[in-house]
Amino acid sequence: MDRDKKKVTLKDIAARTGLSVNTVSRxxxxxxxxxxxxxxxxNAACKELGYIxxxxxxxxxxxxxxxxxxxxxxxxNPFYSYTTDIxxxxxEEHGYNLIMFSNNDRSPYVDYEMMRIxxxxxxxxxxxxxxxxxxxxxxxxxxxxxxxxFGRDGSPYxxxxxxxxxxxxxxxxxxxxxxxxxxxxxxxxxxxxVKVCLDRQEGFAEALRKEGVELxxxxxxxxxxxxFAEMIDRIAALGADAVFCFNDMIAFVVIExxxxxxxVAGRDIGVVGYDNVQQMLKMPRFITTIDVGGHDxxxxxxxxxxxxxSGEPAGMAPFTEKHAPPAxxxxxxxxxxxx
Amino acid sequence: MDRDKKKVTLKDIAARTGLSVNTVSRxxxxxxxxxxxxxxxxNAACKELGYIxxxxxxxxxxxxxxxxxxxxxxxxNPFYSYTTDIxxxxxEEHGYNLIMFSNNDRSPYVDYEMMRIxxxxxxxxxxxxxxxxxxxxxxxxxxxxxxxxFGRDGSPYxxxxxxxxxxxxxxxxxxxxxxxxxxxxxxxxxxxxVKVCLDRQEGFAEALRKEGVELxxxxxxxxxxxxFAEMIDRIAALGADAVFCFNDMIAFVVIExxxxxxxVAGRDIGVVGYDNVQQMLKMPRFITTIDVGGHDxxxxxxxxxxxxxSGEPAGMAPFTEKHAPPAxxxxxxxxxxxx
DNA sequence: CTGAAAGCGCTTACAG
DNA sequence: CTGAAAGCGCTTACAG
Numbered sequence: 001m002d003r004d005k006k007k008v009t010l011k012d013i014a015a016r017t018g019l020s021v022n023t024v025s026r027x028x029x030x031x032x033x034x035x036x037x038x039x040x041x042x043n044a045a046c047k048e049l050g051y052i053x054x055x056x057x058x059x060x061x062x063x064x065x066x067x068x069x070x071x072x073x074x075x076x077n078p079f080y081s082y083t084t085d086i087x088x089x090x091x092e093e094h095g096y097n098l099i100m101f102s103n104n105d106r107s108p109y110v111d112y113e114m115m116r117i118x119x120x121x122x123x124x125x126x127x128x129x130x131x132x133x134x135x136x137x138x139x140x141x142x143x144x145x146x147x148x149x150f151g152r153d154g155s156p157y158x159x160x161x162x163x164x165x166x167x168x169x170x171x172x173x174x175x176x177x178x179x180x181x182x183x184x185x186x187x188x189x190x191x192x193x194v195k196v197c198l199d200r201q202e203g204f205a206e207a208l209r210k211e212g213v214e215l216x217x218x219x220x221x222x223x224x225x226x227x228f229a230e231m232i233d234r235i236a237a238l239g240a241d242a243v244f245c246f247n248d249m250i251a252f253v254v255i256e257x258x259x260x261x262x263x264v265a266g267r268d269i270g271v272v273g274y275d276n277v278q279q280m281l282k283m284p285r286f287i288t289t290i291d292v293g294g295h296d297x298x299x300x301x302x303x304x305x306x307x308x309x310s311g312e313p314a315g316m317a318p319f320t321e322k323h324a325p326p327a328x329x330x331x332x333x334x335x336x337x338x339x
Numbered sequence: 340m341d342r343d344k345k346k347v348t349l350k351d352i353a354a355r356t357g358l359s360v361n362t363v364s365r366x367x368x369x370x371x372x373x374x375x376x377x378x379x380x381x382n383a384a385c386k387e388l389g390y391i392x393x394x395x396x397x398x399x400x401x402x403x404x405x406x407x408x409x410x411x412x413x414x415x416n417p418f419y420s421y422t423t424d425i426x427x428x429x430x431e432e433h434g435y436n437l438i439m440f441s442n443n444d445r446s447p448y449v450d451y452e453m454m455r456i457x458x459x460x461x462x463x464x465x466x467x468x469x470x471x472x473x474x475x476x477x478x479x480x481x482x483x484x485x486x487x488x489f490g491r492d493g494s495p496y497x498x499x500x501x502x503x504x505x506x507x508x509x510x511x512x513x514x515x516x517x518x519x520x521x522x523x524x525x526x527x528x529x530x531x532x533v534k535v536c537l538d539r540q541e542g543f544a545e546a547l548r549k550e551g552v553e554l555x556x557x558x559x560x561x562x563x564x565x566x567f568a569e570m571i572d573r574i575a576a577l578g579a580d581a582v583f584c585f586n587d588m589i590a591f592v593v594i595e596x597x598x599x600x601x602x603v604a605g606r607d608i609g610v611v612g613y614d615n616v617q618q619m620l621k622m623p624r625f626i627t628t629i630d631v632g633g634h635d636x637x638x639x640x641x642x643x644x645x646x647x648x649s650g651e652p653a654g655m656a657p658f659t660e661k662h663a664p665p666a667x668x669x670x671x672x673x674x675x676x677x678x
Numbered sequence: 679c680t681g682a683a684a685g686c687g688c689t690t691a692c693a694g
Numbered sequence: 695c696t697g698a699a700a701g702c703g704c705t706t707a708c709a710g
Contacts (some may be wrong), residue, residue, distance in 0.1 A: 009687055020697045025689060033695050055459045056395045056404060057687035061702045065395060067438070074424070076619060081420035085413070088441050097460060098439040099406075102427050120394045121436060252622045259623060277620075280415060283591045284598060286625065348703060359681045364705060372679050396703035400686050 008049045016045040028053065059122065068305065069123040071101045071110055071130050077249050078277040080129055083150065083298040087127065090302035096309075099123060108194050108224075109133040110140075119143065125309050127301065131194065132157055146308035150301045153195045160308065162301040164292040164319050166196045169326035170203025173244045173272045173290055176328045178211050181337035182242035182270045186219040186235055188254055189246045197222075197246050200274065204244050223250050232257045242270035242334070248277045248289055255287070255333065270334040279329075288331040293323050347388045355384040367392065398461065407644065408462040410440045410449055410469050416588050417616040419468055422489065422637040426466065429641035435648075438462060447533050447563075448472040449479075458482065464648050466640065470533065471496055485647035489640045492534045499647065501640045503631040503658050505535045508665030509542025512583045512611045512629055515667045517550050520676035521581035521609045525558040525574055527593055528585045536561075536585050539613065543583050562589050571596045581609035581673070587616040587628055594626070594672065609673040618668075627670040632662050 010021040017024065019038065027034050027042040045051070059065035068091055072080050088098045099121050103114050111133045118126060125146040132140050132149075137157045140147050147159055154161020177185050187204055189197040205215040219238065221231050223246075232254070235243065245251035251273030255265045265271040265287075276291035278284070300319050349360040356363065358377065366373050366381040384390070398404035407430055411419050427437045438460050442453050450472045457465060464485040471479050471488075476496045479486050486498055493500020516524050526543055528536040544554040558577065560570050562585075571593070574582065582597075584590035590612030594604040604610040604626075615630035617623070639658050 007687095011687080021688080022690090022698080023696055026696085029689080031689095035695070038695085052455055052458045054399070054461060054687055056399045056461055057702090058689070059702090060393070060395045060399055060704085061687080061689040063689095063702080070439075075420045075427070076417060076424050078415060078417070078420070078620070081414050081417070084439075085415050085441070088414070088439055089443055092441060092443070092456075097456070100409075100423075100427055100437040100439060102424070102431060104428055104431070116391055117431075117436070119391045122393060122395055249621065252620060256621065256623050281417070281591060281616075282588070282595065284595050284625075286623075346703095350703080360704080361682080361706095362680055365680085368705080370705095374679070377679085393703055396686090397705070398686090399688085400703080400705040402686080402705095 007054075008051045009054075010051075012049055013042065013045045013051055016049060017041045064124055065122050066096050067099050067121060067123045068096050069099050069101055069118045069121060069126045071103070071114065071118065071126065071128040073103050073105050073108065073130055074249075075100075075102070077247070078280045079151070079247065079249075079275045079294070082277075082280040082294060083129075083301065086295065086298035087302045087305075090299070090306070094306060094309075096124065103130060107133075108191050110136055112136060112139070115139065125305050127305055128152075132159070146305065148301065148305045148308065151196065151297075153199070156195060160304060162297070162304055162319060163196060164297060164323075165325055166199035167203035167206070168320070169274060169290045169292060170200035170205075170244070171207040172203075172326055172328050173200070173274070174204045174207025176288070177242045177244065177270055177272060177334065178208065178213070180242075180270060180334050182334075183213060184238075184240055185213070185215070185242035185244060185270070186221065186238065186240045187215060187244050187246075188221045188223055188231070188235075188250055190222060190250065191224050192222045200244075200246060223253075228253075228257070232261070236261060236263065240269065241337075242272070244272045246274060248273035248275050248287060251287055251289070251333075265333040266331075266335055270337075272328075272334060276329050278331075285329070285331050286333070288334040289329050290326050291329045292326045296323055346393075347390045348393075349390075351388055352381060352384045352390055355388065356380045403463050404461050405435050406438050406460060406462045407435050408438050408440055408457045408460060408465045410442070410453065410457065410465065410467040412442050412444050412447065412469055413588075414439075414441070416586070417619045418490070418586065418588075418614045418633070421616075421619040421633060422468075422640065425634065425637035426641045426644075429638070429645070433645060433648075435463065442469060446472075447530050449475055451475060451478070454478065464644050466644055467491075471498070485644065487640065487644045487647065490535065490636075492538070495534060499643060501636070501643055501658060502535060503636060503662075504664050505538035506542035506545070507659070508613060508629045508631065509539035509544075509583070510546040511542075511665050511667050512539070512613070513543040513546025515627070516581045516583065516609055516611060516673065517547065517552070518675075519581075519609060519673050521673075522552060523577075523579055524552070524554070524581035524583060524609070525560065525577065525579045526554060526583050526585075527570070527574075527589055528559070528561045529589065530563050531561045539583075539585060562592075567592075567596070571600070575600060575602065579608065580676075581611070583611045585613060587612035587614050587626060590626055590628070590672075604672040605670075605674055609676075611667075611673060615668050617670075624668070624670050625672070627673040628668050629665050630668045631665045635662055 010024050013024045014021040027039050110130045127148045131152050149161040153163050187201050263269050273287045273289040276289045349363050352363045353360045366378050449469045466487045470491050488500040491500050492502050526540050602608050612626045612628040615628045
C-alpha cells in the first residue's frame with residue numbers, strides 16, 4: 001500500500017499490469033469477459049497503488065453520477081434529520097451518495113434558482129422535502145430525473161409523493177382533544193398553501209365539526225405567515241383552550257411562548273403536535289403528538305426512490321395501506337379536563 | 340425559456356452565439372478579457388436555452404469540484420444536524436455543496452473504507468464529525484485535501500480541529516452538581532478513546548476531586564461499549580445520586596431508562612447533559628446541560644473550513660479565546676438537595 | 679479580445 | 695477475451 005501523493009488513475013493500473021485501461025475498467029466494473037488471472041492482477045495492482053475511482057469522471061462518461069440530491073428547508077427538524085439519516089444509509093448501501101441542498105428556509109417550495117444548483121450536480125435522483133413551485137413542475141418532469149416528494153402529497157403535481165394519511169392524523173388530533181374535554185381549539189399550521197398542512201387542518205376541523213365545534217377562520221394560523229408574538233396574543237385573546245400544531249417543532253415554540261405568558265401546556269391549555277420527534281430523539285416523552293411511524297415512513301421513502309432509480313414505476317401501495325394509521329401518543333401537554 | 344428535453348451544453352451556446360465554447364466558458368466564469376457585447380449575447384443565449392453548467396465536467400477538468408464532504412455517524416443528534424444546517428448554508432453561499440457520508444454508527448472513527456468512498460467524490464474539503472483512525476492520519480494528510488475535525492480536538496493528529504473548552508465544560512458540570520449537594524456522581528461517556536469524551540470526564544473528575552469526591556473507575560461508563568441495561572443496573576446499584584453524561588442524547592436515554600426503574604431525574608437523581616440541544620430545537624427547557632454556544636461554534640467551524648479552502652493557514656484563535664466558556668444551563672433534571 | 683487544440687479520468691461502442 | 699479510439703462537457707494553456 002505505498003500510495004503516492006499524486007493521484008493514481010486507471011492508466012497507472014494499466015501500466016502496472018500491462019493491460020489496457022479498457023480492460024482494467026471492465027474488471028473493476030465487473031463487466032463480463034475477463035479471466036480470473038487478469039482479475040487478480042488488476043485487483044493486486046489497485047491495492048498496491050491505492051487506486052480510488054474518480055466518480056466525477058465516471059459519471060461524466062456514463063451519465064450516472066450515483067448521487068441523490070436531498071432538498072430541504074430545515075435540517076434541524078428531527079423529522080428531516082431522522083429521515084435523512086435512514087435514507088442516506090439505505091442509499092449508501094446501493095452505492096449512492098447524498099448531496100444536500102438547502103433553500104435556506106425561504107419558502108416551502110423548490111424554485112428555479114434551487115433546481116439550477118441541483119441540476120448542475122447531475123444527480124441520478126432527487127428526494128425533496130419541499131414541494132415543487134407551480135412553474136417548476138413541468139421543468140422537473142422534463143429533466144427525466146426521478147423525483148420523490150417526501151412527506152408531501154405528490155398527486156397534485158402528478159409526481160411520486162410519499163405521505164401518510166394526513167387527514168386521518170388531523171382527525172385523530174381533533175378526536176383526542178375533544179375526548180379530553182377541550183372545546184375551543186385553534187390550529188397552527190406552517191404555510192396556507194402546503195397541502196399536507198391543509199389536510200391535517202381539514203381532518204382536524206372535520207373531527208371537531210362532528211361534535212359541533214367549528215374551526216372558524218379566525219382560529220386558523222400559519223406560523224410562517226403571521227407575526228409570531230401577535231399570533232400568540234391572538235390565541236390568548238380568543239380564550240383558546242387547546243392548540244393543534246402542524247408539527248412538533250411548531251408546538252415547541254408555541255408551548256414556550258405560552259409559558260412566557262403564564263399559560264402552561266397541559267395545565268392551562270392542551271397542545272398536540274405531529275411527528276413524534278421526541279421518539280426519534282429517544283427523548284423522554286413530553287408532548288402529546290401524532291405518530292405516523294417515522295422509521296417505516298423513511299424506509300418507505302428510500303424504497304420509493306430506489307424503485308424509481310431501477311427503472312420501475314413508482315407503483316407502490318400507498319404508505320397508509322401497509323402501515324398503521326396515524327395515532328395519538330399521549331404526553332404531558334394534554335389531559336382530561338373537568339367538563 | 341424554451342428548454343429542450345435534451346441537455347444544453349456549452350457547444351449549444353457557442354453555436355447559438357457564433358462564438359467558441361472557449362469564449363462562452365470564459366464569460367460564464369468571469370475570466371478577464373471579453374467585451375460587454377459578447378457577455379450579453381452569451382447570457383441571453385444561456386437564458387434562452389436554459390443552460391446549466393455540468394459541475395462534474397467542470398470539476399474533472401479544473402480539479403475543483405466545489406463540494407465539501409461531511410462525515411458523520413449520527414445525523415439525528417441535533418448537535419450534528421444543527422451544525423450541518425448552518426455550515427451547509429454558509430458553504431452554499433460560497434458556491435460549495437455538501438456531500439454526506441455516514442459511517443453507519445460503526446465507530447467514532449473515519450476508516451479507510453470510508454475515506455475511499457469520500458475520495459472517489461474528489462471533494463475540495465472534508466469536514467468530519469469523526470476523528471481519523473490512527474492509520475488514516477498520514478493517508479489523509481497526503482491527500483492534501485483540507486480536513487477539519489469538528490467538535491473534536493485536532494491537535495493529537497496535527498490537524499485542524501474545532502472544539503471548545505471541553506475540560507472546562509466538564510468542570511462546570513462537576514461544580515454544578517456539587518453546588519446542588521450531590522455527592523456521589525457517575526460519568527457516562529460515549530467511547531473511552533475519544534479525546535473530547537475524556538476531556539469532559541477529566542474536567543469533571545477534577546472539579547469533584549477539589550471537593551474531596553473521587554470519580555473512581557467503577558463510576559465511569561462508556562455507553563457505546565457497555566451493555567446498556569447492565570450499565571443502568573450498575574448505576575442504580577452504586578447508589579449514585581447524579582449522572583454527568585457526555586452529551587444530551589446520552590442523557591435522554593439514561594433519564595428514560597432510570598425512569599422505567601422508578602428513578603426520576605431531578606427528583607431522585609441529578610442528571611447533566613452537554614450541548615444544550617433543547618435550545619437548538621427551540622424546545623422548552625428540560626434538561627440541565629452544558630452550553631458551548633452552538634450557533635457560534637458552527638459558524639466558527641464553517642469559517643475554519645473556508646479559510647483552509649482559500650489557501651490560508653488554519654491559524655484561527657481557538658474558539659474558547661473569542662467566545663464565552665462552556666456554561667451550565669439549569670433545567671429540571673438537577674436541583675438543590677437538602678444536605 | 680477570441681479561437682483551436684489538448685486533456686481531465688473515466689466508460690462506451692466497436693474491432694479484432 | 696482484450697485493445698485502440700472516441701467522447702462525456704468542461705477548462706486550461708497556448709496561439710493569434
